[in-house]
Amino acid sequence: MRGVRGAITVEEDRKEAIWSAAATLVETMLRENGIAPETIGAAIFSATEDLVSAFPSAGVRARVDGFDAVPLFDARQLAIEGSLPHCIRVLLLVDTEKGQKDIRHIYLGGAAKLRPDLAGA
Known part of the structure; x- marks a missing residue:
């Protein structure tokens, strides 16, 4: 099992914007990791x-094929001074044979x- 991380920002606090960003x-x-929802x-x-x-997870459940059976969980990020606003983060726990560097x-x-070392990879 591997963890796959991601994050995205949204322009405004609206359901449509949150759902669209989370699904994207x-x-x-x-797509970039060849992951199947199952x-x-x-x-x-x-x-x-x-x-x-x-809830970002509700947008993913509604818009991304195959997520009807995936366990999803939403949480609040810590409110750290100076942190990036309007940000959604996700951690996928995936069964894969890929190595961490792959x-x-x-x-x-x-x-x-947040991760300029990974953003352009």
Whole structure:
């Protein structure tokens, strides 16, 4: 099992924006890593305290094929002074034979600044 990380920012706190961003992030993570939803043990989502209009996991469940049986969990990110606002993060726990260095972690939008070493990989 491997962890696959990702993050994305949204422009505003609206359900549609949160759902769209979360689905885009997860779809990109799946595509870039060749992940099939049935190999995902669980997905953990977090959102900054300024995103209160929707659960990111609900958007993924509604919009990404194959997520009807994947266990999903939402949490609040720590409110650390100076942290990136309007940010959704996800950790996919995936059954894979890939080595840790073969995993592509995905950082989109303003979240690219969280891990500049990985954002362009």
